[in-house]
Amino acid sequence: MLVRRLLYLLREAVANVLTNRTTTIVAVATTAFTFACVGVFLLLYVNLKAMAASLEQDIQVMVYVQDDLPESARGEIEVQLRADRAVRSLSYVSKERALADFQAQFPSESRLLQGLGQNPLPASFVVTLAADSRSAEAMRRWATRAQLIPGVGQVQYNQEWVEALAGIVRYIEVAAIIVGVILSAASVTIIANTIRLALYSRREEIEILGLIGASTTFIRVPYLLEGAALGLCGSALSLVILKAGFELFRHEIHSATRFLGVDALLTFFSFEMCAVLVVVGLFLGCAGSFLSLLHFGEGRA
Template sequence: MRFWLAVLRQAGRNLRQTWPSQLMTLLTVSLSVLIFAFFYLVYTNMISSGEKLGDDLRLIIYLEDDPGPQMREQIRRKIINFDDVEDIIFVSSAEAYERFAEQLGGNKDVLEDIPKDFLPASVEVIPLKNLRSLNQVKLFSEYLSSLPGTLKVQYGQEWVERFYYFTRLLSIVVFLSGSLLILTTIFMVSYTIRLTIFNRQAELELLKLVGATNNYIRTPFLIEGVLQGLLGSSLGIFSLFLLYQWIKAHFSGPGLLELFSFTFFSPEVVLAIVTTSIILCSAGSFTSMQKYLRI
């Protein structure tokens, strides 16, 4: 008990003596966590939204003519030979006409003088949920284009490609911001601890001469690193939460946030970010001690 009381007093003394650099380090850690957590939050929500939109993904094969029973079975077999799918729906020209008329609602009068077979027959292929990567969808679309009697295959190519490219870009940004978090956290904490060690070099040497153990000298600096990681990451996450609430309050309603369900981090993710920050700050503290205390 006495050991920990003495260690805590030493840690408090270190913080008081170097509070300007400690404050700068705290703000740097908070900003680094905020930047990383912001991009990671956007990335996770985009992935979640993509999975939800992917549930409605279907590839539509437009055919030259209405297929007969034998042709339908042949098309079904060829589709399943490529990969298992959730469902295959054949839509005749007449059914396509009826769907179109329902979509027009009160304006369906415009179809009175138009023949009911002016729309092509089609096959709607609903892929399994595991068929989601852009390359897989592209390959599947190219394969469906080779089926007999196919005019065109459509699945919202441009939107799907832009979405996947955007999520790929976000993953790169998350990786870079995570690297920035690691580098800045370790560097700033190491620099701050180094200043503290320089300021107390004579005192630390005296403690060693009178028999102070390595743990007694080392632990206060580790506590500083843990506090920097805990407080810095907590401040960064809290700032992001306030930003999230502000965006939600000012941009709710019809629009982007109505189309996509954006949510904040789960408690498990918040705990993981805080724990990682503590580990990184402790590592920075430990690195400085090993290099400059020679203990």
């Protein structure tokens, strides 16, 4: 008996979809478009966050020691830095090595230093921080703490770049949330209107079912299933659109020589994320159907 009921409910849901082909296609297409718009922001956020994490791994802090510092004092600075749990690794760069590196990187400018008569470049420690200490705020706190070590002349890192990147990721995250909420509401409204059209086209049949004793749940389930199917199809189609657009964009980036290697950093949604988006679409479809059924019930009352 239960299986027969389930089959009936599924047949009714399919019948509703087939009866209203045009509105169903429009609803799925519009839902897919709205989900794709949200997906663009999510993709941008995911890739920017991944790039920010990758760049943070390459950011190093330069701890410059004071000139004419005794070897024992330099060793004490190194001991304190290595004892810091926020430090993952460090290396010492002497004045001579700093000069050699500068001459190797900027051969045309090395003559400027030769005219000074002595090496003006300070010795330094190149510090790589641990993963949990690479945020803009954590790096700022660590740099302030390192500056207080006796014998340290200056602590430098690309603070503006780190903070700017973190700020961009935050703005994209907020924008994705706002756009997601607005377009999700639009999807629910579109699906609700589609289900409402189906309800009005079959209102006489619904009234007959009520008169012969069919429960409210029995009458409503096919339309809830229809809404879920619309949301499911819309979200799945949006993923297909996003994947096609993503691959096209990555191909164009790969073809552009000035962005060489950037395409390898771009990633699409993981399987788990795709599954979550499909489930969200299904849930929004159910929500749209529920609103239509609620409104239809109030209208009948």
